[in-house]
Amino acid sequence: MTITATRIRATTPARTLLTCGAAAGPLYFLTTFIQAAVRDGFDLTKHPASILSNGDAGWIQVTNFLVAGVLTIAGAIGLSRVLEPGRGSVWGPRLLGLFGVSLLFAAAFKADAGNGFPVGAGPATLSTTGMLHMAAGSVGFLSLIVATFVFASRYSREGHRGWAVYSRATGIAFFASFAWMSSGNANAVVMLAFWATVMLAWGWVTAVTIRSAR
Incomplete structure (x- = not known):
């Protein structure tokens, strides 16, 4: 009875943290796509999600970054508690946690307005704040990309070939x-491809987190 109670106390907090991590992506995109649908001037073929931080309703996207960042960090902590020792058990969660931290910086340093959003904005210019936003995004995205390969290596070692290929x-x-996208050739095809793969990456985070919770 004592052992069972101890296991419940040990696993329930971790499961709660993992639930937070699993919810980060869906909540982020639900909030983002609602804004994309209702905010004048926003175009998925021309604008990244970050630019929604501008304008009178920009606080919504700023809050979205903050919430997603906190939930992602919580999920990373949960993963660090449930992954058995082995390849990727340390750096996998750390990289996901770094991605979460980058979202907090993305909230603190807004992307520059431009390219017609908010309505009336002229060509995009690069301010110090915008540069810091881009730097945070680059660090976060690269951390997430490396995390996929770290987990792929772990899954391969464990014999989970499907998960390794997916990662x-x-x-x-x-x-x-x-x-x-970073090459500067951000036409409609590039932008839509970027949106699609960002969703794919967030979906991977959700899938890995749910798998670990089970």
């Missing part, structure tokens, strides 16, 4: 679209 494919696709 590597996610990392490769996300890296390719991120590099394409």
